[in-house]
Amino acid sequence: MRLMKKENVPQDLSALGKLTKEVCYATDESGNYVTQLSDGWEVKISALDVAWDDIKERVAKARQQVLDGEASPILFFMEYRLMDLKLVADYTGFWQWQIKRHLKPDVFNKLSETKLKKYAEAFNITVADLKTMTVHEN
Amino acid sequence: MKIDFEHRQSAHCESGVTSNLLREASGGKITEPLAFGIGAGLFYAYVPFIVINNGPAIAFRTMPGWIFKRTCKSLGIPVIRKKFSSREKAEEFLMDRLNEGQPVGCQVGVYYLSYFPKEYRFHFNAHNLIVYGKEGDNYLISDPIMETPTTLTSYELERVRFAKGALAPKGQIYYTKYTGEISDDRIRQSIKSGIKRTVFNMLTMPGPFTGIKGIRRTGNKIKEWREKLGIEKSKLYLAQLVRMQEEIGTGGGGFRYIYAAFLQEAHAYLPQDDLLAISAQFTAAGDLWRTAAVQAAGIYKGRLGNQEDFDTMGNYLLEIAELEKKAFIALKNIKWRT
Numbered sequence: 001m002r003l004m005k006k007e008n009v010p011q012d013l014s015a016l017g018k019l020t021k022e023v024c025y026a027t028d029e030s031g032n033y034v035t036q037l038s039d040g041w042e043v044k045i046s047a048l049d050v051a052w053d054d055i056k057e058r059v060a061k062a063r064q065q066v067l068d069g070e071a072s073p074i075l076f077f078m079e080y081r082l083m084d085l086k087l088v089a090d091y092t093g094f095w096q097w098q099i100k101r102h103l104k105p106d107v108f109n110k111l112s113e114t115k116l117k118k119y120a121e122a123f124n125i126t127v128a129d130l131k132t133m134t135v136h137e138n
Numbered sequence: 139m140k141i142d143f144e145h146r147q148s149a150h151c152e153s154g155v156t157s158n159l160l161r162e163a164s165g166g167k168i169t170e171p172l173a174f175g176i177g178a179g180l181f182y183a184y185v186p187f188i189v190i191n192n193g194p195a196i197a198f199r200t201m202p203g204w205i206f207k208r209t210c211k212s213l214g215i216p217v218i219r220k221k222f223s224s225r226e227k228a229e230e231f232l233m234d235r236l237n238e239g240q241p242v243g244c245q246v247g248v249y250y251l252s253y254f255p256k257e258y259r260f261h262f263n264a265h266n267l268i269v270y271g272k273e274g275d276n277y278l279i280s281d282p283i284m285e286t287p288t289t290l291t292s293y294e295l296e297r298v299r300f301a302k303g304a305l306a307p308k309g310q311i312y313y314t315k316y317t318g319e320i321s322d323d324r325i326r327q328s329i330k331s332g333i334k335r336t337v338f339n340m341l342t343m344p345g346p347f348t349g350i351k352g353i354r355r356t357g358n359k360i361k362e363w364r365e366k367l368g369i370e371k372s373k374l375y376l377a378q379l380v381r382m383q384e385e386i387g388t389g390g391g392g393f394r395y396i397y398a399a400f401l402q403e404a405h406a407y408l409p410q411d412d413l414l415a416i417s418a419q420f421t422a423a424g425d426l427w428r429t430a431a432v433q434a435a436g437i438y439k440g441r442l443g444n445q446e447d448f449d450t451m452g453n454y455l456l457e458i459a460e461l462e463k464k465a466f467i468a469l470k471n472i473k474w475r476t
Binding site: 004015016018019020021022023024025026027031032033035037041042043044046047048050051052054081082083086087090091124 | 147148149171191192249250253254255256257258260261283284285286302303306373374376377378380381384385391392395396398399402403418421424425428431432434435438439
């Protein structure tokens with residue numbers, strides 16, 4: 001059995017590692033626990049990649065559905081912001097059945113400015129961006 | 139205004155915040171591992187019928203806020219804790235404390251936490267940080283995950299304090315005004331009761347989803363995933379398991395190492411050699427969690443994918459369950475001499 005030694009703490013540069021190292025507990029030569037900084041671990045980095053690949057796929061699919069007129073931009077931003085119906089409901093104050101209606105393009109197009117603002121606020125975007133499905137990377 | 143407060147990085151947010159908030163009162167005695175052990179931070183739960191972020195709901199830790207609550211309660215330290223429905227009142231209360239020179243712990247959501255890299259921002263609401271001052275519109279933040287102190291604008295802080303969804307923080311603030319001493323004898327008693335609670339949570343808590351039973355159940359479920367979910371969904375599920383297990387602020391392997399460190403520190407207060415032997419068992423369990431994560435990575439990266447690979451993965455968890463069961467039974471059976 002390989003015990004977790006200080007020198008075995010993984011040092012694979014992760015997205016977090018570029019900003020901050022992580023503290024790990026590991027043992028020194030005499031088996032005593034000390035803390036050791038880690039840049040990241042390849043196993044974790046790839047787990048995160050799997051999650052993001054899935055999200056990107058869902059976002060791309062949602063974008064296509066909006067372009068095809070099958071859904072309103074709310075669906076796109078829901079996926080983009082990793083939200084489910086319940087979370088959108090929590091952030092906007094709408095009921096889930098209302099949001100489901102707003103996911104229809106023709107209902108969305110008739111939404112009042114006040115309602116659109118609620119969605120924009122929840123997605124941290126402007127109403128104009130919401131309508132045009134515009135993303136500003138930041 | 140800036141309160142005199144020393145930022146210290148930790149492995150896990152809440153035990154770090156607890157240790158940092160208690161540093162003055164405890165004269166630095168309550169380290170992160172001690173807070174984690176006394177607060178009974180180690181836990182396991184897998185609830186198969188709940189889906190989070192399109193994956194399984196697996197927790198390696200207790201409910202947010204409980205480590206601080208239990209540690210303080212056990213040490214006889216009064217805790218002040220407040221949730222808010224009004225954002226204005228939440229900020230007013232925070233400012234009042236800061237003006238009094240009181241650093242405070244805050245539960246926050248990670249999604250809009252601006253200083254986190256984008257890749258790490260999910261709708262996870264059980265993160266903890268300390269606010270220790272305000273300069274202009276910037277709150278001074280000691281986030282125990284970060285190497286150095288950081289800042290959030292008042293808008294950004296409000297947004298994360300009022301993040302929505304599961305375990306919504308509702309502006310939750312916690313701190314202690316305690317300045318009295320914490321005696322070694324008190325710490326000894328708290329270590330024992332922390333161990334007792336963790337033993338209960340992992341061995342005897344009723345229901346099939348938690349503790350050792352939960353780990354074993356997860357192992358058995360994983361063997362069925364390939365058949366039931368298909369390979370693509372299984373990959374997502376395993377990746378989520380590993381993220382819950384090894385990512386910052388949570389932790390399977392990582393938590394075992396902290397717990398092993400806790401038992402070593404406990405030995406300094408309660409010099410009984412069984413604590414050291416059991417500490418080594420938790421280190422071994424931590425290593426096995428990590429080995430399991432490597433196996434999972436083999437599957438979600440597409441290098442592995444046969445039913446046997448899933449069986450191996452499931453068996454690792456069964457093996458871990460046995461290992462930890464032995465370790466917790468040994469902890470349960472310790473005859474305290476003091």
